[in-house]
Amino acid sequence: MLQGYAFVLILSGIAFILPVAATFMGYLLGPRKPDAIKGDTYESGVETIGDAWVQFRAQYYLIGLIFLIFDVEVIFLFPIALAYRNLSLFGVAATITFVLILILGLLLEWRKGSLEWQ
Amino acid sequence: MSEIGIGSLGSILPEIILIVGGLLILLLDMIQNSTTYQRESGRGFMAVAVLFLVVSLVGALLQMLSFGSPTSQGPHVAAYLVDIDPFTSFMKMTIYIGMTLVAIAGGSYMNRYSPRMGRGEFWSLFLFTSMAMGMVVSANNLILLFLSFEFLSISSYILAGYLRNNVRSSEAGLKYFLYGSVASSVMLYGMSLLYGVSGSLNLTEIAQAMAANTDFSIVALPAVLMLMVGLGFKMTLAPFFQWAPDTYDGAPTPVTAYLSTASKAAGFAVTARLLLIGLGAFSVEWVPVLSGLAILTMTVGNLMALRQNSVKRMLAYSSVAQAGYMLMGLVSVVSASQAELSQIDLASLGMNGLNGLLIYLFAYLFTNIGAFMVVMAIEEDSGSHDISAYRGLMQRSPGLALAMLIFLLSLTGIPLTGGFMGKFYVFGAAVQHQYFFLAAAGFINAGIAAGYYLRVVAAMLYEPAVDANGAEIAPKPLNMGMALQLTLAICVLVTLWIGIYPPNFIDLANDASRHLLALRF
């Protein structure tokens, strides 16, 4: 079992050393003749248009996050639904509490206007 | 282990109370309309928050009192995932006291400066943070430990960056977040290593599995290292401390106050539990790591504090250095000559290292919160953290100056203050366990530290007040709120109390530490 870990270690060691070594070799051996074209941004052969720094709407992330939260909620609820018949009263109560807290969160988002696309 | 049921929730009642409090504040926040938002001062939320904090503090106290004589009974296991024992209760109490003090003293500051719509959220997050700390110190299961640890971190990120309109605060939050997420993920690797070899998430079972096969020591060290990245981040140990000065400096001062005390205390508690229980059999592996970190931390923290002109930043570095002293206590649990933890006769040791750490944490809590509250008062008055703002404080507000003097003396470790008791026990444990190099490094650093603490003292006591341009001005008195004065008075009194008549605290810390040390099998 520990042998396996040794391989992980060896691999991580190699993974660390190889790129460092390659970069260092390139730095050591390669000739350096910089010009404008070489120094330009490489974008898969396509000429770059506009600024690389583009603003996204923060709201996009917000909605995404909220979606994620409820997605995860559903994942948690699946096993509960499957085991529902075996759950004790305490288990049911815990589930309901869990859902209630999330509903409270949803209401809060709503109330604070996070769901409105401005 | 008993059936999970309503009864088992009793053990984490203080945390449940906090959750309920946080949700209640969210509800209250939600039912307002846009006109009441305009008038909302946040004071009501603050009152609710303080109320719930105090209730859960009382709960933690009752829990602690319910244990009676130490080591007479095993840990009270609730829901398989948490240990409620004297150690947990002591830490919970420490944390809740810290959070309560911060809430009382810093509440009006936060209410004044936080965004208008966000006051309710601040207070509910504050309660959630407290809850997370309560959970993280009681968790005995890697999953719960990591979850509550993350919960604590994430809510702290938000709180550190809470002043949205303040660039420094946003920067502090962002840095804290970036650094913290990396550190947590590394810690998670460490945990997965532990789980991988032991096949269990329970700390005790991990310890049993690790002890059963000494070959696992190969894994133990990488695991310790990776864990220490995450934990060291929380405890601000060098070299994982670099977020701390920036975050402490930029975050709202009350948040800084709890980040540097309660949150750090939680980090130390988790570390102690993980290392002593989970990896107790591999103390050979982690003792050198920890002692190296301790020396590095205190040295780096002190050296960097030396050249700071901002008192808040200076305190941030000093809090890094203090973490180094505290770590000495954790190292000194194991004797240098007896490598095996299990060979220690607990009853014979007055200074078992861990109790030093606990006393240190407890005294440091009051001292540092007090010091940051003074910083906050000065900041509200002059808008500056610079040492020049402290000049002539003795004439302007003798009470505040004396309080700061006591806090700084306590941080330096002058006798009759709580800081001295903490240092005394930690250094004493180091010497008792023959970590002479560690103690020596500690002493040298304590000497260096006196230098920058006393600079502030000198400025307060001996130098005349100046304005922004450095011209001497007549000292003008300084206004402070009642809540702040009360908190400062409590901090001063407890700091002196621990320093002058410590037996009560030492007994508590002894109970707590002995319990944790007895838990390791």
Add this chain to the structure above:
Amino acid sequence: MEGFLNLAWLAPVPPFLAFLAIVLFTNRNKTVSALVAIGGAVISFLLSWPIAFAAFGAEHFGAHPVEGQLFSIPTGNSAIHVGYLVDAPSALMLFMVSFLLVMIFVYASGYMTFPHHLSVADYPLAASQGKDPRYSRFMAYISLFATGMMGLVVSNSLITFFIFWEVMGLCSYLLIGFWYEKASARAASIKAFMTTRVGDVIMLIGMMMLYIYSEPSSLMFSEMLNVHNLEHLAELSMPTNWAVIGGLPIIGIISVLIFFGTIGKSAQFPLHVWLPDAMEGPTPVSAMIHAATMVSAGVFLLIRLYPLYAVTLEAAPAAMQFVAFIGGFTALFAATIAVAQWDIKRVLAYSTISQLGYMVAAIGIGAFPAALFHLLTHAFFKALLFLGSGSVIHGVEHGLHHVHEHSHGHDAHGDEHGHGHHAPALIQRPDGVLNPEDAQDMRNMGGLLERMPRTGWTFIIGGLALSGFPLLTAGFWSKDEILSFAWDGGNTIVFWTLALAAFLTAFYTMRQIGMTFLGAPRTEMAEHTPESVPTMTWPLLLIAPFAIFLGWVGIPGWFGIPNWLEGFLEHHIEYNQFHVAHPHFSFVPLSVSLIVALGGLAVGYMVYGQGLREGEVDPVRKLLGPIWVVFHNKYYIDELYQYTIITFTLLLTNLLYLVDAKWVIDPIVNAVGRFGVWLAQVGAAFDRLIVDGLVNGVAAVTNLFGGWLRNTQDGKVQVYLMVVAVSMMVWLLLRAMPILLTLV
């Protein structure tokens, strides 16, 4: 009610709080200070009497004393347990001390008027209030004093006992020298302090020996005084072959050394000299120090440690003979001095010494209950007498004042008399120098019974009790018990000594009563003496019954009345497993005590019954001639000490001073000093050039590092994270490399 006994430790607390309150808060207001002090004493009293009576009422109380610990002070391997102990003797003491303290406090609040030796001009405020300028301070001192006594009574170990003992020592010093404007008061306070210190030091040595030789080492009464330990002490003998103490058992040495504490505190020969001089203090102080508390503490020490002395009595009879000898001798010796004194308080002072000698002698012959009994009764009637004498002095001073004002009214050229501070002409008489304005000299009194009836009658009651007026008074029964113990135990010499002393006691008491209250006034001031204020007379009236009835609790069994005190103490004695003889009835001691008391009173009445006529010389002076003079001058003991011990000490001091300052030490020191200065200069140079350089260098380097490190904190998170990643990788590799190498 039993549980109430556990509150005994609270008894010393109220006076102490009163002391703090007065010192810290109320010292500006004299009336409030007095009320606070009295309040403290009253609360203490209200605690103590229920405790005492709960103890008296409890079944077989002596067999189960109440003991408790408050806290422990760790001292190395052992610990000092601070706590309280209520057993039979301390219950009796609580009963006596707390009551008398309240009485004395009340009395003091009235007594401490503006004193005559101070000038009104210096203290206008105090004079206008008519109270002593340091009234509040006085109240604070006596409160502290009360703390000391109450604490001593309820102490459960010799350590705390000794601490409170010393608290009282300090207070007595402060109180005796309270009127420090008077040179005599200053001297007296120092004398009292130094003299008792001699005893205390020797006692401390005894305590240390007790601690060292005890098994287990402890100064807790309950551990130290158990039979096994005492027998263990009795079996040990001194590990030396010195002549005197070589063969003696340790216990004898310890007993005698500790007894020296009593000699100092209870003013036994040869350390008795401080007590008469201590009369310089205000009279309530005299009452407190010399009757109720401090001197009793000395005897109480013996009573407390009686189990020790009981074993000593068998193991080292010589030690107890020494105790008995000192006691008996002091009793007679002081009584003879008292016969020839004129100062009303000094007579009482010597009488106190004499009566304490009685108690000590009683301990020495093993009469434990009798000593305790006499301690209690004596405290009451002697407090009564002291307070009465204070009332008399106060009255006569008022009379003097009155006379002066009166003469001023008639004398047109009265200015030259000032404010009555002119020195009156001293009258040389064969029976001693007389100051015609001395308010304490009994020759200036006479016939005061009519002028101050309350004071007079209560004083007479006290006097009769002191003389042992048969059957009725407390003093008779307690003295009789001591005498019957002495007779029954075959201590004939002690018996006759004490009997003679008792005769003299009755005689000088009658002399005092006659000179003061009977006959006709001999001076103008005595004629104008008023009765004292109610705060002073009421305590007298309240104490007086005790001077009579308290004796009835210890009437010997053969009178057909159950002897309550003996019954009460019996269980205590059984519990502590020592043995006390029960004196058999014998006519000899009873008749002797009847005869000496009545005889002494009768002779006294014959000689002094009508007082003396004005200018008449003491008839006893004429009868005894030079012997009287020796009595009057206290056997020249003070002079003896002055010319032997003190002179010798001073000579030695001077000699040592010369050795020190002129001949040997100082020159050496100076030379060393000069060498030191030179060395210091060298050191300074070294310091400046090398150490400072080094220190500054270190500081500079440290600072440099700080500055350098600060640059690493450049505020970029990516750099910080790089640091984390790199340090972790380096770390991991350092660890992983050897493993990798072993695997390869």
